[in-house]
Amino acid sequence: MRNGLFGLAFAGFLSSVAHAAGPQLISADDYGDAWPFTVDEMHLSCFPGDALVVADAETGVMYPLNGTAKAKASALGLEPIDKVWRADPDIAGAKVSLGPVIEQGLPLCK
Structure with a gap:
């Protein structure tokens, strides 16, 4: 039963990833002093349900940008x-502020 539930959850995750918008490469050069991250480049994407996510361009580690993604x-x-x-x-x-990155990412959700 537990393996079956894990399998369903994993399949849902893969489905979400397959429908993600983006990614759009953004960098510290684009934002100057307004760059909100400690790494120089991120990939910006929108997942189903308007969940904005950034991923470290070097490691691929993903982070939530908005409340929907945090949830x-x-x-x-x-x-x-x-x-x-x-x-x-x-x-x-x-x-x-993450605001400028969130504003850039919202059009990816449409």
Whole structure:
């Protein structure tokens, strides 16, 4: 029974991956000081249900960008965004806004 449920969950994951929009390569060069990540390049994608995800261009590790992706993080095998989210050099304890990357990614969901 447990293996059957795992198989169904895995099949659902593969189905979601097969229908993902993107990926679109984005980089620190594109954003300058507004780049919100600690790695230089990411692939930006939209998964079914408007789940925006970035993946490290070198390692392939995926991270959620919006609330929808965070809610599906476990099912999609996503790592916490905090692992690659850059600290804001001007505001102690704050992070660089993900807003511009989310705005760029939303059209991928259409």
